[in-house]
Amino acid sequence: MESAVSPAPKRTVRIALIGNPNTGKSTLFNNLTGLRQRTGNYPGVTVSRKAGTMKLSNSTAELIDLPGTYSLSAHSPDERVVIDVLNGRFTEIGKPDIILFVADAANLRRNLFLASQIATLKIPMVMILNQWDSVAPSGQQIDLNLLKGRLKVPVIPTIGTKNKGTLEIIEAIERLLEEPQFLPEIHWPKSMASAVDHLKASLPCVGNELLSESETHRLLFDTHSAEVSRLKVSADKARKEVKTAREFLRKDGMNPLVAEAMLHYRHIDGLIGGVVLKDAQLAHGATESIDRLLLHRGWGLAAFVGMMYVVFQAVYSWAGPVMDIIEMGKVWIQDLIGPALAGTPMLQSLILDGVIEGVGAFLVFLPQILILFAFISLLEDSGYMARAAFIMDKLFSWCGLNGKSFVPLLSSYACAIPGIMATRTIEDPKSRLATVFVAPFMSCSARLPVYILCIGAFIEPVYGPWWAGFTLFAMHFLGLAVAVPTAWVVTRFVLKTKSQPFVMELPKYRAPRMKDVLYRMWQAGWEFIQKAGTIIFLITIIIWASLYFPRSDDKAADFQASFVAEKVTEGIGNEAQVLALLEDADSELAHEFNLFLGSSQINQSYMGRIGKAIQPIFEPAGFDWRISISVLASYPAREVIISTLGIIYSLGGDVDEEDGSLRAALKNSEWQEGEKSSTPIYTVPVVIGLMVFFALCSQCGATTSIIVKEAGWKWAIISFVYMTALAWIGAVLCYQVGTNLF
Amino acid sequence: MANLLSLKIGQSARVTQIRAVNHIDQRILSLGIGADVIVKVCKVAPLGDPIAVEVDGAQIVLRKSEAQGILVEPV
Ligand SMILES: Nc1nc2c(ncn2[C@@H]2O[C@H](COP(=O)(O)OP(=O)(O)OP(=O)(O)O)[C@@H](O)[C@H]2O)c(=O)[nH]1
Ligand SMILES: [Mg+2]
Numbered sequence: 001m002e003s004a005v006s007p008a009p010k011r012t013v014r015i016a017l018i019g020n021p022n023t024g025k026s027t028l029f030n031n032l033t034g035l036r037q038r039t040g041n042y043p044g045v046t047v048s049r050k051a052g053t054m055k056l057s058n059s060t061a062e063l064i065d066l067p068g069t070y071s072l073s074a075h076s077p078d079e080r081v082v083i084d085v086l087n088g089r090f091t092e093i094g095k096p097d098i099i100l101f102v103a104d105a106a107n108l109r110r111n112l113f114l115a116s117q118i119a120t121l122k123i124p125m126v127m128i129l130n131q132w133d134s135v136a137p138s139g140q141q142i143d144l145n146l147l148k149g150r151l152k153v154p155v156i157p158t159i160g161t162k163n164k165g166t167l168e169i170i171e172a173i174e175r176l177l178e179e180p181q182f183l184p185e186i187h188w189p190k191s192m193a194s195a196v197d198h199l200k201a202s203l204p205c206v207g208n209e210l211l212s213e214s215e216t217h218r219l220l221f222d223t224h225s226a227e228v229s230r231l232k233v234s235a236d237k238a239r240k241e242v243k244t245a246r247e248f249l250r251k252d253g254m255n256p257l258v259a260e261a262m263l264h265y266r267h268i269d270g271l272i273g274g275v276v277l278k279d280a281q282l283a284h285g286a287t288e289s290i291d292r293l294l295l296h297r298g299w300g301l302a303a304f305v306g307m308m309y310v311v312f313q314a315v316y317s318w319a320g321p322v323m324d325i326i327e328m329g330k331v332w333i334q335d336l337i338g339p340a341l342a343g344t345p346m347l348q349s350l351i352l353d354g355v356i357e358g359v360g361a362f363l364v365f366l367p368q369i370l371i372l373f374a375f376i377s378l379l380e381d382s383g384y385m386a387r388a389a390f391i392m393d394k395l396f397s398w399c400g401l402n403g404k405s406f407v408p409l410l411s412s413y414a415c416a417i418p419g420i421m422a423t424r425t426i427e428d429p430k431s432r433l434a435t436v437f438v439a440p441f442m443s444c445s446a447r448l449p450v451y452i453l454c455i456g457a458f459i460e461p462v463y464g465p466w467w468a469g470f471t472l473f474a475m476h477f478l479g480l481a482v483a484v485p486t487a488w489v490v491t492r493f494v495l496k497t498k499s500q501p502f503v504m505e506l507p508k509y510r511a512p513r514m515k516d517v518l519y520r521m522w523q524a525g526w527e528f529i530q531k532a533g534t535i536i537f538l539i540t541i542i543i544w545a546s547l548y549f550p551r552s553d554d555k556a557a558d559f560q561a562s563f564v565a566e567k568v569t570e571g572i573g574n575e576a577q578v579l580a581l582l583e584d585a586d587s588e589l590a591h592e593f594n595l596f597l598g599s600s601q602i603n604q605s606y607m608g609r610i611g612k613a614i615q616p617i618f619e620p621a622g623f624d625w626r627i628s629i630s631v632l633a634s635y636p637a638r639e640v641i642i643s644t645l646g647i648i649y650s651l652g653g654d655v656d657e658e659d660g661s662l663r664a665a666l667k668n669s670e671w672q673e674g675e676k677s678s679t680p681i682y683t684v685p686v687v688i689g690l691m692v693f694f695a696l697c698s699q700c701g702a703t704t705s706i707i708v709k710e711a712g713w714k715w716a717i718i719s720f721v722y723m724t725a726l727a728w729i730g731a732v733l734c735y736q737v738g739t740n741l742f
Numbered sequence: 743m744a745n746l747l748s749l750k751i752g753q754s755a756r757v758t759q760i761r762a763v764n765h766i767d768q769r770i771l772s773l774g775i776g777a778d779v780i781v782k783v784c785k786v787a788p789l790g791d792p793i794a795v796e797v798d799g800a801q802i803v804l805r806k807s808e809a810q811g812i813l814v815e816p817v
Contacts, residue, residue, distance in 0.1 A: 071772035107800045110774040138799055222768065258760070261771035278799075291785060300788040390803055394789035403792070403803070427769075501808045503769050506785075506794055506801040 013061040014094060015054070015173065016085060018118065019102035020111050021068030022507050024130040027160035028102060029065040032169065036519060037065055040380040041507050042407060044068065044425030049081055051093070056174060064093065067424070070110075072117045073218055074226040078424050086121050087212045089230075098124050098176055100169065101183075105129035105157065106138045108276055112268045113261070116186055120214045124180035125153045126172045128165070132157040134508065139279040147275045153181045161513065186267040191252035195220055195245040202241040204232045220245055221260040287383075287508045294387055304391055307384075311375045312473045315448070317465070319367035323452075326367075327661055330360035346548070353650040354544030355537065358643030361662055362536050365449040365639075369528050370521045372414055372445055377520040381512035385410070386504065393502055399484050400491025402428060402502040405435040409483070412442035413476065414524070416703045420710055428502070434490045436711045437719055438483035440703050443476045443695055446639045450694045451475050453642065457663040458687045471691075478695045482726065535636070540643045543633055546607040547647055559600045563593055599672070602648065621693070621731035622686040622739065624671065631693065638699040685738025689731035697727035744816065746783060746795065746809040754782045755814035773802055775812065 017025040021043030029037050033052035038045055050065045066082050074080040088095030099118060103111035108129070115127070129135075135142055148155045154172035158165030175181075199216040211219070211227070218225045219242050228238050246256045294300050334352050341348035379385050385407055393403030404426045412419030419439045426432040443451075451472055460468035560582075567578045567589070581589045602608050610632070611625035618628045630644040642662070649665035669681045698704065698720045707716040749755055757779050760770060774797050775781060784801060785794035792805045804812075 070769070073768060073772070107798060109798050110800055113772055113774065140799070257768065258771060258776075261768070261776050265774070265776060288784075295785055295788060297788050304788075390785075390787050390792065390794065391789065393803075393805070394787060394791045397791075397805070502792065502803070502805050503773065503808070504803040505773075506803060 013056070013059070013098065013173075013177065014064070014096045015061050015098045015100060016064045016066060016096035017100045017102055018066055018082060018086075018114070019068060019128075020070055020104060020107075020114060021505065023068065023102045023104040023111065024158075024160040025068060025102045026065055028100070028128065028130065028158065028166075028169070029063060031160060031163050031166045033063055036523075038520070039516065040377075040385075041383045041510050041512075042380050042385045043505050043507065044404075044407075044422070045380075047421055047424040049085060049093075054170075056170060056177075061173070062093075064096065069114065071114055072214060073222045075222070075224050075427060079427070080226050083214065083218065086118065086123070087215060096123060098126065098173055100126050100128055100173075102128045102130050104134075105132050105142065106134045106140060108142070108272055109265075109268055112272065113264055115183055116264045116267055117214070117217075119183040119185045120217065121212070122182060122185075124176045125183050126169060126176065127151055127153050127155045127183070128169060129155065129157045130160050130165075132165070133159045133162075137285075141277040141279075143275050143277070147272065150271045150275070151183055153183050184267075184271065186263055188263070189249075189252050189254065191248045191254070195248040198245045198248065199241060202244075203238060205230050206232050208232070216245075217260070220249070220256055223257065290509050291387070294384070295390070300391065304388065307379070309473060311372070312476055313469045314375065315368050315371050315472075317469065318371055319365075319452075322367040323364050326360075326364045330356060330364075333360075349548060350541070350544060353647055354540055354548075357646040357650045358540030358544065359532050359537055361642045361646035362449070362532050362639055363529070365445075365452065365642075366525060366528055368448050368452065369414075369445050370525050372448075373521045373524040374517055376411065376414055377517045378512050379410075380407075381510065381516055383507045383509040386506050389504060390506065396484075396487075397502070399488035400431060400434050400495075401438075401487050402426065402431045404502065404504060405431060408435050408439055409442050409480070412439040412444060415444050415446070416440045416442065416700065417706050420703070420706050423710065430491055430495045433495060433711055433715070434487040436707060437490055437715060438487050440698060440700070440707075440719065440723065441479040441483040441486070441696065443479045444700075446637065446700065447475075447694050449639055449642045451691055453645075453663060453666070454682075454687045454691050457666050458682055458684060462684075475691055475695055478692065482696060486722075531637075531639075536639065536643060539633070539636065539640050540647065543607065543640075543644050544647050546610075547602055547605045549606060551601055551605070555601070555604070556597065559597050560593070563596050617728075618731075620736065621689050621728070622681075622683070622735040623690070623731075624669075624681050626669075627681075627686075627690065634694075634699045636699075636701045638694060638697070641694070683739070685735045685742075688738060689734035692734050693727045693731035695727075696723060696730050698723035743813050746781070746793075746804075746812045746814055747806060749783045749814065749816070751783055751786065753816060754780055755816045756780055757812060757814050759813045761811040761813065770802075770804070770808070770812070774798055774800070775802065780817065781812075781814065 017029055019025050022041065022045070026037040026039045026046050029035070029050070029052060030039070032054040035052045037050055044067070046065060046067045048067065052063050052065070053060050054063045064085065066085060069079070069082050072083045074083060084090060085093065086096065086099075101115050101118070103115065115125070118125070129142070144155060144157065154175060156165055156168045156172055158169065196213055196216045199219055200211050203211060203219070205211060215227050218227045219238070228235055231238050249256050249259060294303055334356055337356075338348065338352055341351060379388070388410070389403035389406040392406045396402055396405050405423075408419045408422040408426070411422050416439050419442065420436050423432050423435045423439070426435060455468050455471050459471050564575055564578050564582075567573075568575055572578055572589070573581070578589070581587050582593055584590060607629055608625070611629035614632060615623070615625040615628045618631065623631065626645070626648050630641045630648070633644045634641040645666070646662050649662060649669070666682050667680075671677050671679055671681055704716050704720060707719055743758070744755070746755075757775060757777055759777065760775070775795070779797060782796040783793055784796045787793070792803050793809055794801045794803050795809070
């Protein structure tokens with residue numbers, strides 16, 4: 001008889017990548033899984049755990065990429081990710097079977113501190129010495145054989161960026177699955193066991209699980225451990241028991257606040273003694289020379305301002321020619337499809353004036369997005385971003401932010417969503433919340449279309465390219481100028497907690513990889529295109545419909561009758577003569593009639609009526625009803641203003657025939673009634689006010705929801721109201737001051 | 743007693759003690775700046791604060807207010 005016992009169904013092996021920030025975990029994750037996680041030469045690129053599947057020789061395993069950390073101590077729930085994964089505290093992902101510990105080979109001692117803490121968890125480990133290529137240039141030599149003997153786990157030198165060592169990692173994993181190997185644990189004094197047992201017994205977790213040994217260490221050694229929030233008992237009771245446990249250590253002659261680091265480093269020094277040979281003379285050459293310039297008192301600041309200026313200039317001026325090509329393509333498609341749809345006017349209008357106009361107006365800004373992301377990627381991968389944080393810390397600290405706020409804020413110039421996510425690298429909760437709050441003020445790439453349109457139509461033709469570039473720079477600076485005092489108020493008067501210090505590692509400079517830069521551009525561009533195909537497409541159709549309907553032949557006949565009657569009173573001829581002139585489609589009168597018909601139709605459409613109703617709110621900013629409508633329609637996503645204006649002017653028949661651009665339509669746009677009748681709507685104060693409105697307003701549903709996620713409803717609502725109010729005030733100020741003083 | 747701020751740029755020193763400022767001292771410790779470790783002040787930000795300290799070949803940025811709590815003796 002065959003045995004009924006079959007081998008237990010094997011579940012997928014779980015493997016976690018752990019290590020200090022910026023050691024190359026995500027690079028290795030990509031090599032092992034074939035996926036494309038974002039990497040970058042800045043500590044804290046990965047901010048939340050990501051999973052992927054990797055192939056072993058006969059099976060697959062689940063690989064988890066984690067945010068980098070220097071230690072297991074956690075002062076906030078976000079910092080707890082690593083220790084929680086290691087202890088299997090997430091229901092979706094169990095405790096890992098194997099740890100791939102990624103160390104920066106050129107900085108072994110410091111990196112092993114975390115490894116030594118993790119050894120307490122008794123999970124089999126592979127020690128990966130990544131960035132092996134930077135060991136020799138840093139003037140060090142590592143005796144691999146000696147190290148292997150000491151660490152008692154597989155030790156694998158790798159070069160993540162060249163995909164070197166990947167196969168060896170897989171081999172090591174398979175070896176460990178056969179026969180587990182563990183990093184030697186630290187020998188704690190006897191009193192530690194008493195302290196740990198005391199905490200395990202007295203402090204059950206929510207759900208009645210026991211604390212693991214590594215978690216009791218966090219309670220023992222950390223001053224404000226985030227583990228407390230996981231306990232079933234009150235914070236007071238926890239504090240009391242921790243105090244009792246610390247007494248065990250004190251009696252043994254240890255100071256619990258410094259003992260941990262001291263003992264671990266002593267353990268590590270034992271493990272690596274004689275392994276690393278240093279030649280002090282050679283230590284970093286290139287990085288030092290570059291920093292001497294880029295962090296110089298005078299040159300450094302000049303270089304910083306210069307670099308930021310070049311980014312914005314490039315975004316504005318390099319994209320121009322490509323934009324023109326896209327715009328030409330749009331007109332070409334319209335000309336191609338238009339005649340085919342002539343038989344069905346409504347469909348023709350939907351396709352030409354709605355979809356192509358709306359989506360096309362949006363897509364024109366693709367080149368800008370690509371250029372901006374190329375620069376961000378270059379700055380980050382080269383290592384300059386961390387220097388920028390170093391330079392900016394002083395400026396930021398007085399208003400309660402810190403140097404680490406710089407990267408979230410700069411990323412927010414591309415898009416506030418990754419920017420707000422990146423605030424997770426800020427340890428200080430106060431600075432972090434303030435950064436989340438002010439990040440949406442940074443001028444994201446979705447505002448770019450508005451600026452480009454306004455500047456291209458009204459600033460550049462009159463004042464020249466220099467002022468155009470300057471205006472764009474100024475608009476991008478405005479958000480920062482508002483953010484700083486806002487952060488000051490928030491951290492000074494709203495958040496009352498004690499602020500915490502700023503500590504950061506400066507990475508070495510590296511030549512950015514073309515592949516990474518291109519991939520980042522492609523990703524950003526593709527997201528932008530997808531947006532055009534989904535949300536922009538949908539909103540475009542809704543806006544088109546609310547501008548097109550209600551519409552009927554009766555109405556058109558009425559409009560014609562009133563037009564004809566007016567022309568008759570103007571003395572152009574009798575009714576029949578005027579009608580005959582209208583028959584001839586090329587006549588000037590027919591042209592005038594088309595414009596009149598278009599704008600009359602829009603005037604009485606649903607959207608037109610709403611626009612007229614809300615226009616008084618924006619009257620003090622000099623906005624007409626069309627701008628008011630576009631502003632309102634842009635609340636879900638600010639880019640929508642472009643499509644909306646496009647449709648309004650296209651349906652209204654205002655789009656210039658030779659130059660099919662929206663730009664020209666805006667230039668020709670005039671007030672139709674009231675005291676300002678026949679004067680241009682878009683004067684310089686109105687245009688600047690409009691840009692200021694978009695610079696400051698909270699017009700992005702996605703950002704609001706990410707603020708809810710990262711900071712809670714209360715802050716999301718405050719942010720929305722505050723930004724909207726500020727935007728309105730800003731626009732009104734620009735218009736009133738600009739119109740009355742100049 | 744001398745602290746990190748009293749060092750000149752490029753000057754090395756041995757850490758003798760870290761005076762508790764906040765839970766920052768724990769972070770500083772885990773970064774490898776602890777008693778008996780050799781540190782070197784290598785950079786000052788263009789605006790005068792923070793500074794960067796070299797430990798074991800890595801450069802760690804600290805604000806002056808925290809650097810003050812790191813006591814050293816020049817070597
Ligand atoms: N010279 C060199 N650079 C590497 C190597 N591996 C990765 N890098 C670079 O190191 C930087 C950091 O890599 P990431 O993979 O983002 O590091 P990480 O550990 O995921 O970082 P965090 O997510 O911030 O913790 C990137 O610029 C990589 O291109 C290597 O073996 N040699
Ligand atoms: Mg990463």
